[in-house]
Amino acid sequence: MSIPYLTLIVFLPVLGMALLAAIPGTSHDAIRKTTLAVTIAHFALSVPLWWLYETSGAPYQLIERRPWVTAFGIDYHLGVDGVTVLLVLLTTFLMPLAVLASWRYIDRHVKEYHMLMLLLTTGMLGVFVALDLFVFYVFWELMLVPMYFIIGIWGGEQRIYASVKFFLYTFVGGLLMLVGILVLYFYHHNLTGTYSYALADLLAIDVPLTIQLGLFLAFGLAFAIKVPMFPFHTWLPDAHVQAPTAGSVILAAVMLKMGTYGFYRFAIPLFPDAARVLLPWVATLAVIGILYGAMVALVQPNIKKLVAYSSVSHLGFVMLGLFAFNTVGVQGSVIQMINHGLSTGALFFICGMLYERRHTYEIESFGGLSGVMPVFATIFMIVTLSSIGLPGLNGFVGEFLILVGMFQTHPYMAGLSTVGVILAAYRRLDPDRNRHRVDRGLPQTVPRSDRSVGRAVRRARRGHRLTGG
C-alpha cells in the first residue's frame, strides 16, 4: 500500500483543525488566513485526482481498504469513480471561496466557525468516497452536525427555527436509512453467513422485490429529504435564508448533491427492481419538483428563497435524469449536479455580497446595481443566465441531456418538465426588473471597490450596536 491518498484528502481538514486549535481565538485574521491556506492546499492536493483516475480503468479506483471492526464486518473502505472525482473536486474548489466569503461576514466565534467549516469538509468528502455503508453512515451524520451549528450560531434572525428544522428533517431521514442499512446487513448475513457492510458485497446478493421496496423507501426517504424532493423540501428555503453566505453556498453546491449522489450510488444500484417499480412515483415527484419549485420561486420576495426554490427545480431535473435509466440521462444528471453546484454556489455568493451592502435579501430593495457595480452586475447576469440554462452556458448541457434521456423512456414526463424551461425565464427576469430600477437607497457615488463598501457597512453595523439600534 502506497500513500493513502484518499484518506489524506478526507482528513486533511482535520489536520487543519488541529492547526487552528493552536491559534488563540482572538487573532481573527490569523485564523482566517490559516484556514484559507489549508483549504487552498487541500484543493491543490485533490486536483491530481483528475489525472489519477483513469477513465478506461476499473470503475472504482484508488481503493483503500482496512479492517476496522472485524467482528461486525466493518471495513474502512474508500474509493472513487468518475462521478466522485468531480464531486470531490467541486467540494475542495468551493471551500477556499467559502472561507473568503466569510472573511468579513463572520465576526463572532471566528475560531469555532472555521473549525466547523473544516470538519464539515471532512464529513462531505467522506460521504463521497465511502464504499462501506457503515463508514458512509458515519460521515453522513458527521456532516450534519457542523452545518447545524453554522446555521444555528452564525445565521440570521430565525436561525434557531431553521437549524432545528434542518436537523430534524435530515436526522429523521438518516435514522430510517440506518434501519435500512441494518436490515440489508442482516439479510446479507442470512444469505451468505458473513457480516459485511461493503457496498460491493451488498450489491452481489439478490434481494426479493418486497424487501427491496421497503429498503428503497428507507434509503430513498433519507436521500429525498436531502435532494430535496417535493414534498420534503420545506427545510431548504428556511435553512438557506438563515444560513450565513458560506453556509448557503456549501449547502446548495455540495450538500444537496448528497441526496442525488445517494440515489446514484446506493439506492438505485442496490435496489434496482424497486427503483424500476417505483419509477413512476419518483419521476412524478421530480416533475412536480421541477414545476413547483420554479413556480414558487417566481413569487418570492426574498432573493435567497428564490434561489432556494429554484434549486428544488434544478435538483428535480437531476432526479429525472437518474431515473431515465439510460446513459444520456445519467450523464446529464451528473453534469447538472456539478453545474448546479457552480452556478447556484455563485448565486449565493452574489446574494451574500448584496446583503453585505444593503442588509436585506428583499428583492424590492435592490436596483440600479449595474450603474454602481458594473462588473458585479455583469457577472450576476452571466451566472443567472447559466442557471436558467441558456444554451452555450453550462447550465444548459445537463438539463438538455436529462430531457433527451428522459424523452427516450418517458416522453410525456420529459415534455412536462420542459415547461420548466419557460418558467426558468420568468424566474430569471423577475428580479431583473429590480436590478434595472434606478436605485434610491444607494447614493450614486458609492465607491466601487468591494472593500470600502464592506468597511462602511461594518462601521454602520457597529454603530448600530453601540447605540443599541
Next chain:
Amino acid sequence: MESLLWLIPALPLAGFAINGLFGRKLGDRVVSVIGPGVVGAGFVLAAASFVSLRSMPSAERLLQQTLYNWLPAGEFSASIGFQLDPLSMTMVLVVTGVGFLIHLYSVGYMHGDGGYARYFAFLNLFTFAMLLLVMADNFLLLFVGWEGVGLCSYLLIGFWFEDQAKAEAGKKAFIVNRIGDFGFLLGIFLIFWTFGSVAFADVLPEAATRLTLGGDLAFWICLFLFVGAVGKSAQIPLFVWLPDAMAGPTPVSALIHAATMVTAGVYMVARAHALYEMAPQVLAVVAGIGAATALFAATIGIVQNDIKKVLAYSTISQLGYMFLGVGVAAFSAGIFHLVTHAFFKAVLFLGAGSVIHALHGEQDMRAMGGLKSKLPITYWTMLAATLAIAGVPPLAGFVSKDEILWRTWDGGHSVLWVIGFITAGLTAAYMFRLFFLTFHGSFRGTKDQWAHAHESPWSMTLPLVILGGLSVIGGWIGLPMALGQPLGGIANRFEGWLAPVFEAGEHAAHEPHAIPPIEYGLMTASVAIATLGILVAYWAYLRSPDLPGRVATRSRGVYTLLNGKYFVDELYDFLIVRPFYALSRFAWRVIDDGLIDGLGVGGTGALVKRGSRIVSRWETGYVQGYAVAFFGGVFAILAYYYLFR
C-alpha cells in the same frame, strides 16, 4: 475556403469580446472601427465563399467544417459544425451584408451614447449568434444560435434599462420567446427519438423513409418546431413581444426585429422542409397562421401613430407572408421575400431612425409632417422602400410578394390568396399613411424641432442609399418566369440557386414553362389593389385630412378594437399571467407554508409535544409511584411467561 468557415462567426465574436471587455478603455473611435469592421470582414469572407460555391456544380454546392464534438453522451452526440449550402449562404450574405450596413449606420445614430461600447459589443454578439443559427449543421447548434439571438434581442431592447418600460419590453420578448423555445426543444427531442441524431445530414435525407406521409410523428415534430418559429418570428398567437421590442434603439429594430432575427423562424421551416413535406397538415397550419397574421397585423398597423409601431406591425404582417409562402411549399419564394424584406424594411427602419434622430427622439407621426425638404436623402430612400413594400412593380417587394401570392393561388389555396390580396391593399395604405404623415403636409411639431431638424451624417445616409437601391433592384435576382420569359428568357435565378436545397418540394418552376394567363391576371389585380391602397392613403391623409377622424368617430367600436390592438395583451394577462401568478402564490402560501409546514412538519411537532406532555404527567417525582409502576411491570412480564409459555 472550407477550412475558413469558422472565421465568419468567429470574427463578430472576437468583436464582442474586444468591445465588451476593453471598449470603455479603447474609446469610441476604436469601437466604431472594430464593431462594423468585423461584420464587414465577415461579409467579405461570405462573398468569397459565395464565389467558391458558385464555381461548384449546382448539386454539390456544400461547404462544411466540423470543429469538435461538443456533446457526446451515450448514444447522443452533437458537434460544433458549420455548413454553407445555397440556403445558408443566402442567409449569411443577408446577415453580414445588411448587418454591416446597420452597424455602420449605428456609428452615427448612437454617437455620444453613454453605452456606446456596450451597444457594439451586443450588436456583434448578435451577429455571431445569428451566423451560428444559419450556419449550424445540426438542430442543437441551430438552437444555441436561436437562444443567443434571443438573448441579444433582450439585451438590446432593454439597452436603455434606466427606463422601466424598456426593461419590461426586453423581459417580455425573452419570456414570450421562451414559450416558443419550449416547442422547439420538444421538436428536437422528437427528432432525436425518431432519427437517433440531430445532424441535418442524418435527419433531412432520411425524412421520407423514417416518417410516414401525414403520420402522427411527422405531425408532432413539425408542429413543435413551428411553435418555436411562431415565437421567434412573432406570429399569432405569440406576436405580442415584437411591438414592445421597438423600445430598443432603432438600428436594433432594423437589424434584429426586421431584417434578420425575426426571420429565423422562416429559415428554420425552410431548413427543415424535408420534414414539413411529410406533414402536409402542419404546412396547412403554417400557411393559415401566416395568412391570418399578415391580415391581422396589417389592420392594427393602420391605426398606430408611433412611426416605429407601424413598422413593427408591418414586419409581423410581412413575416406572415413569408410563412404563407413556405406553408404552401413555395420555400424559395418565402426565402426570397425574406431577402427583399430585409432590404426594404431595413431602409424603412433606418429612415424612421433618421427622422427620429432629426427630431431628437420624436416618434409620434402626429407631430411630424413636411419633412421632405429637411431630409431629402431620407425622403427618397424611404419612398423607394415604401413603394417596394406596397408592391409597386418592378420594385423588390412586388416581385417577391407576388411570387408568394401566385404560388398560393397555384397551389389551390384560393381563400389564403384572398387574404393575402386584401393584406396587400392594406399594406400599401398604411405604409403610405406613414409616408405622407411624415414627409408631406405641414409640420405639426414645435418650432424648435423644425429649426433643429437636419439630414443625418454620411455614416447614416450611406447605408440608406445602398439599401434603398437594393429595395429597387434587389427583386430582379428572382424575376418570376411570367416576367422573365417575355423579357428575353431571363430565368428565375434565385429559385435556380436554391433549387438544390429544395428540389424535392419545388416543381422546377425556374425552368422555362408555359405561363398560364391567369398569372398575369392576378398580377394585375395585386398591382391594382396596391394602387388603390396608395390612393386611399393619399385621399385620407393629404387631400382631406379630417376624414380619418370622422371615420374613427363613426365606427368607434372598430377603431377602439384596432387601436387597442385587439386587446390581446390584456386577454393574455387576464387568462394566463394572473391565474398563473395566483397559482404560484397559492403553492407557496397554502401548500408549502400551510399544508407541508403547518400540518405536516408543525403537526408532527405538535403531536410529539402533546404526546410528551401526556407521558410527562406520569413523571410525578414520587418514588413510590415509580416503584409501583416498576413492580407492576415485573409482575406483568412474569405473568406473561408463566401463563402463556
